[in-house]
Amino acid sequence: MSYTEAKTRYAALGVDTEKALKVCAAKAISIHCWQGDDVVGFDNKDGGAGNGIQTTGNYPGRARSFEELKADFLKAASLIPGKKRINLHACYAVFKPENSWVDRNKIEYKHFAPWVQFAKENHLGIDFNPTVFSHPMVKDGLTLSSPDKTVRRFWIDHCIASRRIAERIGEELNDQVLNNVWIPDGFKDVPADRFGPRMRLKAALDEIFAESCPHVIDSVESKFFAIGVESYTAGSNEFYMSYAAQHPGVYNLLDAGHFHPSEYISDKIPALLCFFDKVPLHVTRPVHWDSDHVVNYTDEIQEICKEIVRCGALDKVLVGLDFFDASINRVAAWVIGTRAFEEALLNALLQPDEEMKRLQDEGNFTKKMMLMEQAKMMPLSDVWEEYCRRQGVPGDERWFAQIEHYEKDVQLKRL
């Protein structure tokens, strides 16, 4: 079927494909830089991801420097339709002879100015994160909730420094920058004290968020469990949700992989939208105990996008991606995951939502179900191809040939 025929088919359901194409293209997706190098960063050359975070796989061609990461990111971006931001972690500070290495509690805007230049050159927004892992100051698995004052001080100073950097990035780009705090703190086994670490974390957050940063949107990211912290995490969902509810301007970030395996963030989005004017997300694909597989076009990704659209919340839900897979080509992983999200977003924009809501409110659940099922059979792929054509990227699997060439000509030469 051609786009013109698809347009007519959708119009019969009351769906305007032209509007969907425009809205989809305007929604910015924050693409995480850390997929390109297995969350290693530039501030700890001999180290890798650790102390609360783990990447598995040994596929060749990992980006090892600022130049390589930028090149890989641009290659991926050239194959992805839609508006893009780049999500940076503090461990991606760019150290140069004139801006030599400093520890994380001493980082400054100058270490990220090269990223801002990159963003300006490529029309990207930027988001930011303090890096509270992969560092010797993670003591006994704890950071901001540690009983050791020196440990807490180090990480509070790092988070304050990160927030100031995010503020300056926002000033430079004349934009709002999401600055998201995630910490790995928790216990493998049943804790003797669950309250103390959370009270220390609460006090640390109060210090971190004390300064006014008008260009920063603050968020805190909960996690239910991880390998090595199976029994308890200090930053649980209830903890951060309550913190955000009491601190206007701080938001509870929902990571799709950080909940009980049968809990879905698609249902949490409309719940939070009843109370918060922003809902930041980490879109990822959980598989059993792992929270960070590459996003695919799954039922839950489709539901997440449907909720964003149905709630009229495209401006309120801040979409960031969060996956890292070192077992496949890392640039392809970016492209597959981000395109999958874009496909799901376009699909969500093509649903006959008004009609289905009306049927639900009238109690006509039979017809609502019929329409919901019918919508699954609509010619999404023709609209997708048209979207990609207008965005100047391949609509079908032909993008992959470009990755194969890039792998051969660039990535494999890094060995």
Ligand SMILES: C[C@H](O)[C@H](O)[C@@H](O)C(=O)CO
């Ligand atoms: C690198 C990210 O900050 C990290 O993935 C975090 O967001 C997370 O989800 C940890 O599981």
Ligand SMILES: [Mn+2]
């Ligand atoms: Mn996350």
